[in-house]
Amino acid sequence: MSRQNSKKPKKKGDIVLTLALIVAVAVFCFAAYNLFHIYTEYKKGTDEYNHIEQMAVTERAPEESPEETDGQQEPQPPINVDFAALQEVNPDVVGWIYIEALDGISYPVVQGEDNEEYLHTTYENNYNFAGTIFIDYENSRDFSDCNTLVYGHNMKNGSMFGQLKKFTENQETYSKSKYFWILTPEKNNRYEIISAYTTGVNSDTYTLFKGPGDEFQEYLNTIKGYSEIKTDDAELTIKDRIVTLSTCTGNESTRFVVQGKLLNSSDVS
Numbered sequence: 001m002s003r004q005n006s007k008k009p010k011k012k013g014d015i016v017l018t019l020a021l022i023v024a025v026a027v028f029c030f031a032a033y034n035l036f037h038i039y040t041e042y043k044k045g046t047d048e049y050n051h052i053e054q055m056a057v058t059e060r061a062p063e064e065s066p067e068e069t070d071g072q073q074e075p076q077p078p079i080n081v082d083f084a085a086l087q088e089v090n091p092d093v094v095g096w097i098y099i100e101a102l103d104g105i106s107y108p109v110v111q112g113e114d115n116e117e118y119l120h121t122t123y124e125n126n127y128n129f130a131g132t133i134f135i136d137y138e139n140s141r142d143f144s145d146c147n148t149l150v151y152g153h154n155m156k157n158g159s160m161f162g163q164l165k166k167f168t169e170n171q172e173t174y175s176k177s178k179y180f181w182i183l184t185p186e187k188n189n190r191y192e193i194i195s196a197y198t199t200g201v202n203s204d205t206y207t208l209f210k211g212p213g214d215e216f217q218e219y220l221n222t223i224k225g226y227s228e229i230k231t232d233d234a235e236l237t238i239k240d241r242i243v244t245l246s247t248c249t250g251n252e253s254t255r256f257v258v259q260g261k262l263l264n265s266s267d268v269s
Contacts, residue, residue, distance in 0.1 A: 045130035046159055048122055052089070053106060056082045057096070074266050075190060079106065083185040090123050094141045095184045097133060097150070097245075100177035102163045109150065109182065110134045111141055119153075129153070130160055138208055143182060143189060143262075146209040146216050147242045150182075154247040154256070161247035164258050167196040168228045178232065180260055182243065186268055191243055191260030194234050195227035198249060198256050205244060205257055212238035223259055234261060 058080045081096045092110040099105040110132050112118045118132040135141075136149040152161030166173045174193060182189045199205045205223060209216050220236040241262040249256050 044126070045122060045128045045155075046157070048124055048126065048128070049107060049130075049159070052086070052108060052123055055089075056085045056108075057106065058082075074264050076266075077181045077183055077188050077190070079181075079183070081183050087185075090125070092118075093123075094135060095143065095182045095189075097180065097182050099163075099180040101173050101180075102166060104158060105161070105163060105180075107133045107152075107160070111139070112137060115151070130155055133160060136208070142184060142186070143243065144241065146212055146238075146240075147207060147219070147244060149206060149208070150243060150245050152245070152247050154249065161245065164196075164245060164247050165249075165256050167193070167258055168198075168256075171229055174229055174231065179263070180245075180258075183268075188264075188266045188268060189262060190264040192232075192234055192263045193258060193260045194231055194236065194242075195223050195259045196231075196257070197226045197228045198254050199226065201253055201255055205255075205259075206246075214238075236261060 060076060060078055060080055077098065078100070079096075079098055083093065083096075086093045086096075086108055090108075090110060092112060093108050094111050095109040097105065097107055097109050108123050110118055110123065112134055114137050115134070118134040120127060120129055120131045122128045122130065123132050131153055133150060133152040135143075136151070139145050139148045152164075154160070154164070155162040174196070178193045180191050180193065182191065204219065205226070207219060209219070217236075217238050220238075220240065220242070223242075224231075224236060243260050243262070245258045245260075246255050247257075
């Protein structure tokens with residue numbers, strides 16, 4: 001009588017283990033896909049802005065410092081910007097921001113019809129989470145308001161405004177340079193940092209003013225006191241013009257800001 005090999009029935013534990021393994025593999029594949037997608041999005045954004053910078057920005061040759069010319073020569077920006085080339089790509093351009101203490105923060109600045117338009121739209125009008133650095137749609141295009149709000153994403157790879165938080169993480173960042181530039185087609189604007197801190201999304205930091213007055217003077221005194229870093233004692237008056245650089249923190253209820261007052265403004269030669 002021949003013996004037939006009978007299959008052993010799978011135990012319930014084996015089935016559960018197999019299903020768990022399938023789920024784990026699926027989760028791993030999904031996570032790997034998401035990481036790859038994030039990486040490619042970051043790379044696309046970085047590549048686009050590198051291309052724009054190469055197209056429109058040249059480094060300025062070193063010049064004599066103001067001290068070497070008895071203080072008669074105004075500081076010059078470290079870069080030159082070809083705004084004609086930028087406007088051919090996107091007519092919404094209003095300026096170019098360059099932060100001396102932070103390597104890599106050198107970007108075009110735009111203004112949209114609202115504050116949503118450039119949240120996830122790049123300078124070349126492509127969808128990307130990095131978006132474009134932009135000023136508030138209610139601000140004047142020439143940065144002449146009492147307080148001009150400039151928004152940029154806090155990207156994990158340090159692009160856009162991802163490095164702004166370094167000002168409060170290490171006092172040496174401010175010590176390295178307390179200046180940033182916003183160049184426009186007409187003016188080279190140099191700002192001195194007066195405050196850096198975390199604030200609420202609806203705080204008075206984001207106040208826009210119709211013009212200088214007592215309310216603006218009170219605002220200036222307040223924001224100086226908010227600073228989480230020690231800054232030089234800069235006199236603030238209603239004649240000053242402030243720029244507020246704002247980025248997210250990872251907490252939906254707060255934002256990180258760096259604020260500077262206009263120090264020098266010279267005509268583009």
